[in-house]
Amino acid sequence: MMVSLADGDRSAFDGAYGLLWPALLAFCKRALVPSDAEDAAQLALLKVFDRAATFQRDKDALTWAITIAAWEVRTIRKRHVRSRSTSMDADEHASPAHDPESAAATRELVEAAQTVLGALCEDDRVTLAATLAEETPAGVSGAAFRKRRERAMARLKEAWRHIHGD
Amino acid sequence: MATDASTLKQRARRIYEIGRLRGALGWSIPALILAAVVALVVRQISVPLAIGVALYAASAGLLWWGRAPGRGVLPGLVFGLVPLGAALIANFYGHACVGPACFRVCTVACFAGGLVAGLLTARVAARSPNAMGLFLSAASVAFLTGVLGGACMGVYPVIGMGVAIALGVLPVALRSRLRS
Secondary structure (H helix, E strand, O other), X not given: OHHHHHHOOHHHHHHHHHHXXXXXXXXXXXXXXXXXXXXXXXXXXXXHHHOHHHOOOOOOXXXXXXXXXXXXXXXXXXXXXXXXXXHHHHOOOOOOOOOHHHHHHHHHHHHHHHHHHHOOOHHHHXXXXXXXXXXXXXXXXXXXXXXXXXXXXXXXXXHHHHHHOO | OOOOHHHHHHXXXXXXXXXXXXXXXXXXXXXXXXXXXXXXXXXXXHHHHHHHHHHHHHHHHXXXXXXXXXXXXHHHHHHOHHHHHHHXXXXXXXXXXXXXXXXXXXXXXXXXXXXHHHHHHHHHHHOOOOHHHHHHHHHHXXXXXXXXXXXXXXXXXXXXXXXXXXXXXXXXXXXXXXXX
């Protein structure tokens, strides 16, 4: 559908919009609070359509759109981190009892991992889950699983780099 | 920032069209560069500039529209270099002498260049599902590209070039008829 849209076939617009908007919104909701998620998804959607004319037919459209959405998520998260650190600097009465710093760091780490995993395909998630559980899925040879794991790890690193930088 | 669904869709559509137009305007810049080069070669500004602007507008419009007409821009521009080259060569060395009599061969050169461009365009168009759409677009761009060099020589070379390029429609029409 994105290939048709890139080629100038306007009749593909409704279909592409109908597929992309829920996917981008779902992706952003996994990574951000609902109000921010909608903003990020809208910005991502508009960027996707802005660049639709340059979409390359050998790319996977959903991965491409999700990558753009991941950038928006990253931008919003960075903005939040900046504003949070500014407000923490200003707050002289912060209570050290609850160790908010480590709680925030843990929460951020979990959110970051969720965002990155959300950017991967189902097969990669299954492979990584099996790796963590130190299992080999039934019906898959050891060598094939090692290759799958290698590819999934490479994509995980790539997604992490895209979303959170090096 | 939150927007209702229909407004968002309208915005997305508008941004899609703007994105296409921006890309089309950018990708058509070589037409202006080509016109500038021709103006330098023939040492004349007004005619190549006017035709260059028309070529730029046509390329941008076709690229923005997309589909078969959009796909015809690049082959049109490339194949249009043949009549353009022929016209420029004829412009500088456009004499054929038989004994004491010398003739200008501009029209013949433009016709030959146009014929080559028309046939090459027809060959590319024949592979497309919308052969006629692609041919018309590519032939128009090829014609304007060729005219960049031929216009300064008068009307007949331009007419000859146009007729020759248009002859390419014959194999396209024949092939379309055979297909159907």
